Amino acid sequence: MGRSFNALLAGLVWLLVGLGGEYRAGVDRVRADALLHDRALRFLEDKRAALDSVLNATMFLNSGLVAYVQAHPRLDARTAKSMLRTLYVQGHILRNIGLAPGNRLTYVYPERGNERAIGLYYPDLPDQWPAVQRAIRDHAPRLAGPVRLKQGGIGFIYRVPVFLDPSGRYWGLLSTVISAEGLYGSAGIRPDTDGMEVALRGRDGSGPNGGEFFGILGLFGTDALRAPIHTPGGSWEIAVRPIGGWRAGESAAWVRLAAWLVGGVLALTLYQFLRMRAARVFAQEALAQGNARLKALFDLSPFGIVLTDVQGRFTEWNGALCNMLGGSPDGRALHNIESRFSRHLLPGKEPAGGGAAARPLRQPWNVECARADGAAITLRIHGIEIPQDGPQRPQWYIVEDITEAKAAEQEIRRLAFYDPLTLLPNRRLLLDRLHHALDSSARRASFSALLFVDLDDFKILNDTLGHNAGDELLVQVAQRITSCLRTGDTAARLGGDEFVIMIEDLAADAAEAASMATSAAEEILAALNIPYRVAGQDRHSGASIGVKLFQANREPVEELLRHADLAMYQAKSSGRNAIRFFDPRMQSIVSRNAAILEDLRDAVHDRSFALHLQPQVDAAMRCTGAEVLLRWVHPTCGVRLPDEFIRIAEDSGMILSLGRWVLEQSCILLANWRTTPGFATLTLSVNISARQLQHPDFVDQVRRALDASGADPSGLRLELTESSMMDAMEDAIAKMAALRRMGVRFSLDDFGTGHSSLAYLKRLPLDALKIDRSFIDGLPHDTNDTAIVRTIIALARSLELDLVAEGVESDEQFDFLLSLGCHTYQGYLIDHPIPIPEFNRRAASACYPRMRRGGEVA
Secondary structure, eight states: OHHHHHHHHHHHHHHHHHHHHHHHHHHHHHHHHHHHHHHHHHHHHHHHHHHHHHHHHHHHHHHHHHHHHHHOOSOOHHHHHHHHHHHHHHOTTEEEEEEEETTBOOEEESOTTOGGGTTOBGGGOTTTHHHHHHHHHHTSOEEEEEEEOTTSSEEEEEEEEEESSTTOOEEEEEEEEEEHHHHHHHHTOOSEETTEEEEEEOGGGBGGGSOEEEESTTGGGTTOEEEEEEETTEEEEEEEEETTOSOGGGGGHHHHHHHHHHHHHHHHHHHHHHHHHHHHHHHHHHHHHHHHHHHHHHHTOSSEEEEEOTTSOEEEEOHHHHHHHTOOTTSTTHHHHHHHHGGGTSTTOOOTTSOOOOOOOOSOEEEEEEOTTSOEEEEEEEEEEOOOSSSSOOEEEEEEEOHHHHHHHHHHHHHHHBOTTTOOBOHHHHHHHHHHHHHHHHHHTOEEEEEEEEETTHHHHHHHHOHHHHHHHHHHHHHHHHHTSOTTOEEEEEETTEEEEEEEEEESSHHHHHHHHHHHHHHHHHHHTSOEEETTEEEOOOEEEEEEEEOTTSSOHHHHHHHHHHHHHHHHHTTSSOEEEOOTTHHHHHHHHHHHHHHHHHHHHHTOEEEEEEEEEOTTOOEEEEEEEEEEEETTTEEEOGGGTHHHHHHHTTHHHHHHHHHHHHHHHHHHHHTSTTTTTOEEEEEOOHHHHHSTTHHHHHHHHHHHHTOOGGGEEEEEESHHHHTTHHHHHHHHHHHHHHTOEEEEEEETSSOOOHHHHTTSOOSEEEEOHHHHTTTTTOHHHHHHHHHHHHHHHHTTOEEEEEOOOSHHHHHHHHHHTOOEEESTTTOOOEEHHHHHHHHTSSSOOOBOTTSOBO
């Protein structure tokens, strides 16, 4: 039944195509015939109108001459010839034109070639006189011809009888000879033109009854299209027919033949296609049934299962494998899975074209690959080879996802050995690697190094911007340190802002190893000094690095870390942002600082401090104010200067409570001066540390101190150092502006010793600059100090800032600064820092006396 249906369908296609060709051929024939008939009709009308136009133009020219003769019957020869010439020139198809008064041809133009015609008398011409008589009798022009002209050629003769009045008084005849060739050419007709046959008949205006005189003979006896052409005294008839006849559509016969042939080919092709399709459908159904049974087994397995052919391409796979790899079970993402996964199936197999043969399957193996969504997964693969001839054989693979198990194992390891924030090794892993490094150094007899890194001012940033910003900074620090290390070196985070770097196998020579460790430390320090982008702000945070070289098992691991820590502490004590190697003498310094720190905690609690004031005077030695200097009154060691404990207070964070106490006491003193005669205009300069300025509550602390004491804010001058503002310039400017609106004034301390920059100097709301004592010492003899001081004074003058020269100790220095235009002076030449009561006594005098270096009043 299937074959019969296929044959019937093929025969139907053949019949439909053939009939369609017949129909199309018929439509094309009818359309072609209609188009040809329309074209012939338009051609006929065009040529008829063209002949009419040319004849009418010629008659129009003659009518003008007839009118002139009727108006001037006594025409002289000169006038006649002139008018004939004019008409001849305008009528381009004319052979000649003549006037015959009394029927005698008297005037002809052109005369040349027509000499024999001049003087002819029409009644004596039997071939022409009958036509002339008809024209005279009918009082109407006549067009005769075509005739063979005596001058040669074929032409038409147009005769017009001229009557002088309505009564019929005859004057003569106007005769015009028209060139037949010119007439046909002007009308644009030829016997066959534009695919059309043309013919004319109606000699001497006799219409359809006249003989044919132009074109294809016998055309009027066919089915040609015809149209009349009216002429003077009669008519012509024009006939038109397409060359070859009207059956233009007969050429479409080949379309019918082609349609039947193509239909037959299509029918045979369709029949073969249907047979092959039926066979393929049958095979596919059988294959689908087999695949369905196999997939039913696959889908029952919790493991991924895949079968590859001899080229390694997937042929069968189950839904579990697609779930593992992130592909869709319907196989639409199979090519993506296959490209990522197939290279892992045969262990040791090279890519196609690599030249290496597949190795035999071995024990189950683990592979790392990516899911369709990019997630990394770990798979365990079992391979089974299918027996088959040839160098390569198809493989069955069973795939198990062990990603979660491995992730759990790695998470346990990470929590045990890595810092969760920076992902660097933690102290436990560092100690383990340090033990291995000691063993390695013993075998290789080479030095290794420990670098202990501690960030400078990290606590300030953490307190100012919050712990999230601190964590962000620590992550960036870890990345920068790691980028500076060699493969095999270890960077670990111990906690807080402390990092340890272990660099192994430097050199066997201690000096060379120290040089290499220094280079590594300098590279790390340079990387850490680049500004950080933290919480949307650019922040600076340098570091102090302690270095400890070690070799073999000469010292315990913990001892090595402690020595590196001591070296780092020495780097901080030397001014921070520095590198120091471990020195055994450091232990005593550390012990001493630890004792100072304990005593300092008690002193802050007991307020065991006193304020001393160092006077500031103007050029006339009048006291204008003082700088507040802190003294620690120790119960056993006596008075201690700030150099002994301020750094420790800053590192420990006690500078915040200590600075707040100094600020409160200074405001109380200012309030007392306000009610003391002669002291109301004095200013009090108070040093502010970086940690104080960066504290979020700083502005409120100053406001509360002023409000509680009742002091005049204009008398309070806060002294800031350049370095205290560099790490948070925008924050510092905002706080200074807020205090400035309250009336508090500011001076920049130690100007020129830090990161001096006009870019920020012009933005800071300052009132004064303090020239650092290091530039005053060499005045007036040191040319460098002199040039620097001149520049600072010029700068202050251009910015309209007051100037305070700090550390003035000689008359020469005073007089030199005075000559440069300095405003205010401070130093041992004026007075030492003294207790408040003593300052009040001395400042009460109208003019402050100068002192000599020995401390005596001059």
